[in-house]
Amino acid sequence: MKRFTALLLLAGALLRAGAQETLAELVPKDPRTMGMGGAFVAMSEGYQSLFGNPAAFAAPKGQLTVAALNPWTYVSPTTHNLDLLSTVTEGDGQDMFNAISELMTTNGFGVGASAGVAWVGGGLGLGMVTTFDSYIRGKNALGAQGTVDGQINGVVGLGFAPVDLDGLRLSVGGDLRPFMRFRGPLSTMQLIGLLGGGEEGQTPEKILADMPVLVGYS
DSSP: OOHHHHHHHHHHHHHOOOOOOOOOOOOOOOOOHHHHHTOOOGGOGGGGGTTTTTGGOOOOSSSEEEEEEEEEEOOOOOOHHHHHHHHHHHHOHHHHHHHHHHHHHTOOOOEEEEOOOOOOTTTEEEEEEEEEEEEEESSTTTTTTEEEEEEEEEEEEEEEEEETTTTTTEEEEEEEEEEEEEEEOOEEEEEEETTOOOTOOOHHHHHTTTOOOOOOOO
């Protein structure tokens, strides 16, 4: 968990000004939305409504989310793979390298996490979210390739009281989500460095410092 937290802090610290352009937002994940295959927009409320259902801002009672933290991983959920994942999160050096190598050559491997604060309800939606995501796959450790993404974004939105339409209650809302995001290629050794198991010179700060940063909105 400490490694996930460190990655989130780095994602925010390394964001810097860049050319403004519009691109897809990096959306956080959590057990509920992943279990529903992402089909959660119409039913999301509270903190989760920041990512797809601004109509929920119209809820009469406000909800304050002080600290939402959700880590995730991309791995085939077999017993053996879960043992390897434990080695990745708790081991270091050669053990971590061997575990990651096996995972990414069989089904691919990635990790991510998001953290945020929010106020939702009473016609208002305000939030700040930091998200980190990575994925890598290849036939062998030296030839594996992937990507790493990091983003910090704010959410400012309004929701309007429900309107009765012949027995149908309709809520309407909208929001603006400005964000700063970095994205770059990812190798096996860089992933190990990001997880805190790299050698000297392979620190998360040095790996992420040269990646381009984009400013956009969605």
